[in-house]
Amino acid sequence: MKNQVPIAEGLFSWPSPNPALLGSRCKNCGIAAFPAAESCMACSGQDVEIEELPRKGTLWTWTVQQFMPKPPYHSNETPQTFKPYGVGYLELPGGVRVEGRLTESDPEKLRIGMEMDVIFDTYRTEENGDEVISFFFKPTQA
Amino acid sequence: MDVAIVGIGIHPFGRTPARSGLQQGAFAARDALKDAGVEWRDMQFAFGGSASSGNADALGNELGLTGIPFINVANGCATGGSSLISAYNAIKSGEHDIGLVAGFDKHDRGAFDADPASLGIGRWYGEVGMMMTTQFFAMKIQKYMDDYGISKDTLAKVSEKAFINGSLNPNAWRRQPIEVEEIANSMMINDPLTKYMFCSPAEGGVALILCRGDKARQYVDKPIYLKSAVLKSRRYGSFEVFAPSQALEQVDGPTVDAAKAAFEMAGVGPGDMDVLQLQDTESGAEVMHMAENGFCEHGEQEHLIQSKATYIDGSMPINTDGGCLANGEPIGASGLRQVYENVLQLRGDAGEHQVPGDPKLGYTHVYGAPGISAVTILQR
Ligand SMILES: [Zn+2]
Numbered sequence: 001m002k003n004q005v006p007i008a009e010g011l012f013s014w015p016s017p018n019p020a021l022l023g024s025r026c027k028n029c030g031i032a033a034f035p036a037a038e039s040c041m042a043c044s045g046q047d048v049e050i051e052e053l054p055r056k057g058t059l060w061t062w063t064v065q066q067f068m069p070k071p072p073y074h075s076n077e078t079p080q081t082f083k084p085y086g087v088g089y090l091e092l093p094g095g096v097r098v099e100g101r102l103t104e105s106d107p108e109k110l111r112i113g114m115e116m117d118v119i120f121d122t123y124r125t126e127e128n129g130d131e132v133i134s135f136f137f138k139p140t141q142a
Numbered sequence: 143m144d145v146a147i148v149g150i151g152i153h154p155f156g157r158t159p160a161r162s163g164l165q166q167g168a169f170a171a172r173d174a175l176k177d178a179g180v181e182w183r184d185m186q187f188a189f190g191g192s193a194s195s196g197n198a199d200a201l202g203n204e205l206g207l208t209g210i211p212f213i214n215v216a217n218g219c220a221t222g223g224s225s226l227i228s229a230y231n232a233i234k235s236g237e238h239d240i241g242l243v244a245g246f247d248k249h250d251r252g253a254f255d256a257d258p259a260s261l262g263i264g265r266w267y268g269e270v271g272m273m274m275t276t277q278f279f280a281m282k283i284q285k286y287m288d289d290y291g292i293s294k295d296t297l298a299k300v301s302e303k304a305f306i307n308g309s310l311n312p313n314a315w316r317r318q319p320i321e322v323e324e325i326a327n328s329m330m331i332n333d334p335l336t337k338y339m340f341c342s343p344a345e346g347g348v349a350l351i352l353c354r355g356d357k358a359r360q361y362v363d364k365p366i367y368l369k370s371a372v373l374k375s376r377r378y379g380s381f382e383v384f385a386p387s388q389a390l391e392q393v394d395g396p397t398v399d400a401a402k403a404a405f406e407m408a409g410v411g412p413g414d415m416d417v418l419q420l421q422d423t424e425s426g427a428e429v430m431h432m433a434e435n436g437f438c439e440h441g442e443q444e445h446l447i448q449s450k451a452t453y454i455d456g457s458m459p460i461n462t463d464g465g466c467l468a469n470g471e472p473i474g475a476s477g478l479r480q481v482y483e484n485v486l487q488l489r490g491d492a493g494e495h496q497v498p499g500d501p502k503l504g505y506t507h508v509y510g511a512p513g514i515s516a517v518t519i520l521q522r
Binding site: 035061065067073088097099 | 270
């Protein structure tokens with residue numbers, strides 16, 4: 001089995017049999033943030049705890065990135081193999097709206113309010129063979 | 143203490159391969175000094191900014207080293223607005239009588255590079271392709287269109303008007319009108335926004351001479367008074383660019399906050415304004431900024447834009463010099479270009495792009511990463 005590494009430490013639980021995005025919640029005002037922060041943007045409080053964010057949510061807004069970004073963009077693509085990708089904010093009930101890449105990139109198949117699942121998959125493969133894992137939002141199958 | 147603008151200068155926007163960004167800034171500064179009938183050595187202070195053409199205080203090497211306090215300002219797209227506010231306060235406080243504000247830049251082609259680390263965001267955010275201002279504007283207008291019934295055709299019409307106005311402005315970069323169909327059908331960049339709905343990084347320079355209101359008539363017959371200059375940053379809960387997450391409960395953004403404070407400071411209201419320059423880094427931004435600045439209710443833009451109310455001869459002229467869409471965006475100079483344009487308009491010197499009816503009050507607004515807005519109100 002290939003070595004799988006998360007794209008950033010602390011972004012989501014990994015490795016885990018049931019991974020989830022990790023947020024911080026302020027013990028003073030109850031506001032959640034992603035990625036987990038050491039202080040609260042809402043009330044300036046510093047007493048926060050890490051929690052797993054919901055694995056399902058609704059699409060709050062979206063767009064499709066039609067051209068290949070310049071670095072720091074880092075995928076395995078070249079300008080020739082680049083494929084447009086969707087980006088959106090997923091509203092996670094009781095948590096926050098998290099921005100992420102969508103597995104769907106067809107504008108005809110995206111609409112505000114649709115249900116999506118948070119999934120974890122290989123984003124790119126490093127030269128040493130490591131698979132870099134990131135999070136994606138995938139339309140919930142009916 | 144009233145603060146007046148007694149000199150304005152500009153280096154044409156667009157592409158000028160023969161001149162560096164700094165030289166374009168110096169060109170604009172000399173133009174402004176000449177306009178006010180003063181010399182560089184008369185300046186008691188200066189504020190300036192540039193995002194990618196070095197420190198603004200290097201202008202001293204071009205204009206002469208006179209020993210004045212020259213402070214470099216860096217505040218993203220609101221760099222020009224921030225310099226202006228700093229100069230405004232330097233005079234209003236009584237510290238100085240007269241000084242210069244300058245902004246210039248020269249950017250490469252293509253979308254702006256942004257470094258996540260400089261904004262306190264992890265590198266992963268850029269690696270997966272979300273460190274893009276264009277995506278934010280696309281997602282914001284996508285949501286706005288869904289909430290308030292703005293059509294794609296209206297987005298194209300904002301750009302159509304910008305290029306018409308640019309064709310009337312000799313200092314603009316894009317001086318050819320473009321048909322609305324061509325705008326709508328140009329390459330999709332970030333749905334729903336196409337290539338001709340976005341402004342591009344460009345080059346240019348602007349300089350202004352500010353002085354005490356009670357001394358303004360020593361320099362010019364038609365001083366323009368800066369009635370308010372306000373900068374606000376985001377509060378928790380506003381939807382901003384470069385945000386890996388955002389609050390479930392939304393609050394008003396910095397544009398709404400800055401507009402309210404500016405109207406209060408000037409003692410006037412949105413209905414009193416005769417000419418508006420609103421940040422139009424893409425056509426959707428102009429639509430949303432109309433309402434966020436208080437010039438209409440959310441959703442009314444559809445009718446206002448379709449009925450050409452925002453044209454130069456309309457009831458609510460917006461971006462009369464072609465805005466960012468027709469001028470491109472040299473970051474350091476962009477906000478000052480709006481003020482330059484409003485001074486021209488209030489003096490009645492805007493030529494082919496002059497708003498009719500002897501305008502008395504002008505409004506400018508810029509928005510920038512990671513959630514700041516600067517507003518000015520000028521009065522003849
Ligand atoms: Zn808190």
